[in-house]
Amino acid sequence: MSTSQLPLIAIYIHPNDFRELRRDIWNDEPVPATLTFHNKRFHIDISYRGSHIRKFKKKxxxxxxxxxxxxHGAHELHxxxxxKDPSLMRNKLSLDFFTDLGVLSPSSQHVLLSMNGKHEGIYLQLESVDEFFLKKRNLPSxxxxYAIDDDANFSLIGSFxxxxxxxxxxxxxxxxGTKEDHRYLEEFIYKLNTTTRHEYESVMSQILDVNKYLRxxxxxxxxxxxxxxxxNYALYxxxxxxxxxxxxxxxxxxWGRDINGKEMHYDYVRIEGFNTLSARLLDIxxxxNMYYHIMKQTLDHPFTVEFMKPKIEKLYAQLRPNVFHDPYIKDRIEQFDKEPERICTFIEKRNAYLKRNLSSLL
Incomplete structure (x- = not known):
């Protein structure tokens, strides 16, 4: 299997601009660059992204x-x-899984990246959630x-x-959107917290797609x-x-690992999840009952080893030849090889755990 299976994105940044980019990893100001993809050249702006991930040597x-x-119909990409994910596939598996559940979700694909001629290895190219994301799906603007920090906790109390x-x-x-659109968000946060239990079903059904939220x-x-x-979400x-x-x-x-790539036990998160909005919805x-049926269907089909294993194996086969050439992870090939089985074991155990807890929703 050749390494050319993954598409290559080649970026060139003028050395002066590259120095400026690397001078402060927390600076969001982009620098100009050129990007070449399938022999087509694009003028771009580029900056670092993420919060804690900026500290990693692979940016x-x-x-x-x-x-x-x-x-390709997008104005931005990530x-x-x-x-920190030894499988390199958890993000894509998750976002595709949400699409299977009928939830609006960004598309993604693995690519290879070179920067000023230096091979930077495997990356996940992610669609930006913006007006073009909506346009591609024939949704009105x-x-x-974006929920940018933990204060986006669906509560009237700050997380920090x-x-x-x-x-x-x-x-x-x-x-x-416009500054005026913030009133919709403020009204949403206010009502989800202050509406009485008696009126909750009626009021929330008028401001939230409850079925999609529960999915x-x-x-x-x-x-x-x-x-x-x-x-880690956006509201549209x-x-x-x-x-x-x-x-x-x-x-x-x-899929069984936390933000540091450490193992997370399969029963770490309860079936009801967390946050104020989820708790209040599930109190109705x-x-x-709607959530019970969604969860039951999910556990019967998409969240099964039978459904997920072919997707995992396909991604593994695409990625493996390229892991050897990734300067940041080539020494972790043994761990990479064990991840598909680890993810499948997690699905099996998590599925069984959630099935045992399904009755608590009745």
């Missing part, structure tokens, strides 16, 4: 295109190093808010200081992304329906 990047303005929030949209950054919840619970309940408000939908993001700490009989 992740955020790219925006300005000449030409589009790259190149994730997936450095509406506000998108445990004090009442001074602004209701704390923890979010607007990606699309997302099932996905986070199955893949066991501990951070995913208060972080569909202007036609007036309902918010939730979109997953950064799901590499899943109709919504709890």
């Amino acid at each position: 992740s990047y955020f790219i925006s295109f300005y000449k030409p303005y589009f790259f 190149l994730n190093a997936e450095y 509406g506000p998108i808010f 200081d445990q004090k009442p929030k001074t602004v209701l949209d704390a923890g979010y950054e607007r990606k699309l 997302w919840l099932a996905g986070v619970v199955c893949t066991q992304n501990f951070d995913g309940f208060v972080h 408000r569909n202007p036609d329906s007036g309902l918010f939908e939730i979109i997953p993001w950064d799901f590499d700490a899943t 009989d109709r919504f709890r």
